Amino acid sequence: SQTIHQWPATLVQPVGSPLSLECTVEGTSNPNLYWYRQAAGRGLQLLFYSIGIDQISSEVPQNLSASRPQDRQFILSSKKLLLSDSGFYLCAWSVPGLRFPYEQYFGPGTRLTVT
Amino acid sequence: KNEVEQSPQNLTAQEGEFITINCSYSVGISALHWLQQHPGGGIVSLFMLSSGKKKHGRLIATINIQEKHSSLHITASHPRDSAVYICAGAAGGTSYGKLTFGQGTILTVHP
Numbered sequence: 316s317q318t319i320h321q322w323p324a325t326l327v328q329p330v331g332s333p334l335s336l337e338c339t340v341e342g343t344s345n346p347n348l349y350w351y352r353q354a355a356g357r358g359l360q361l362l363f364y365s366i367g368i369d370q371i372s373s374e375v376p377q378n379l380s381a382s383r384p385q386d387r388q389f390i391l392s393s394k395k396l397l398l399s400d401s402g403f404y405l406c407a408w409s410v411p412g413l414r415f416p417y418e419q420y421f422g423p424g425t426r427l428t429v430t
Numbered sequence: 431k432n433e434v435e436q437s438p439q440n441l442t443a444q445e446g447e448f449i450t451i452n453c454s455y456s457v458g459i460s461a462l463h464w465l466q467q468h469p470g471g472g473i474v475s476l477f478m479l480s481s482g483k484k485k486h487g488r489l490i491a492t493i494n495i496q497e498k499h500s501s502l503h504i505t506a507s508h509p510r511d512s513a514v515y516i517c518a519g520a521a522g523g524t525s526y527g528k529l530t531f532g533q534g535t536i537l538t539v540h541p
Binding site: 347349351353357358359360361364374403405409411417418419420421423424426 | 463465471472473474516518520527529531532533534
């Protein structure tokens with residue numbers, strides 16, 4: 316069966332520090348991968364999606380970046396965190412090639428607090 | 431731009447009541463997801479539908495493609511149903527399943 320992991324589960328970082336959040340998927344190949352963010356009091360927003368290794372699209376301009384060094388690994392990074400980067404970050408995956416619409420499966424999330 | 435509007439934002443019910451949450455979406459969205467988010471933040475996918483109606487236990491989801499409207503119903507509500515319910519629209523074609531989310535409905539069911 317397929318499993319999605321995210322770490323860390325919680326993170327408190329000072330403003331200006333770097334960030335690296337990791338997401339890995341098990342039990343499937345070549346998944347579509349997504350990073351979402353839920354800021355306090357706001358709805359979920361798509362940040363990045365990837366349809367393959369080194370194929371990443373950004374949906375929202377910001378100081379975050381994403382990378383996909385391996386088929387089932389998706390990393391969210393920042394060189395310098397801002398207070399506005401605080402929020403709940405969710406990774407998700409879907410299986411391409413199946414008949415639309417694609418079922419999406421969500422990871423447990425990382426709660427990031429920038430102080 | 432794809433948009434999803436959800437109502438109500440907050441909903442309080444007594445145990446046993448029938449609950450309805452509504453979602454309207456814009457042209458370009460071809461399928462609706464209904465998600466449940468628990469207080470810890472974890473999200474569970476409840477339904478994904480592009481036509482008709484789906485049922486799972488006490489939960490029923492319907493979608494009207496012509497009216498671009500979907501509803502989530504909970505029959506015989508229970509305090510454990512308390513959570514945030516989110517509808518999310520998926521565009522078709524080469525959108526790769528990207529989702530546009532509603533603001534969520536905070537449901538509280540009292541015993």
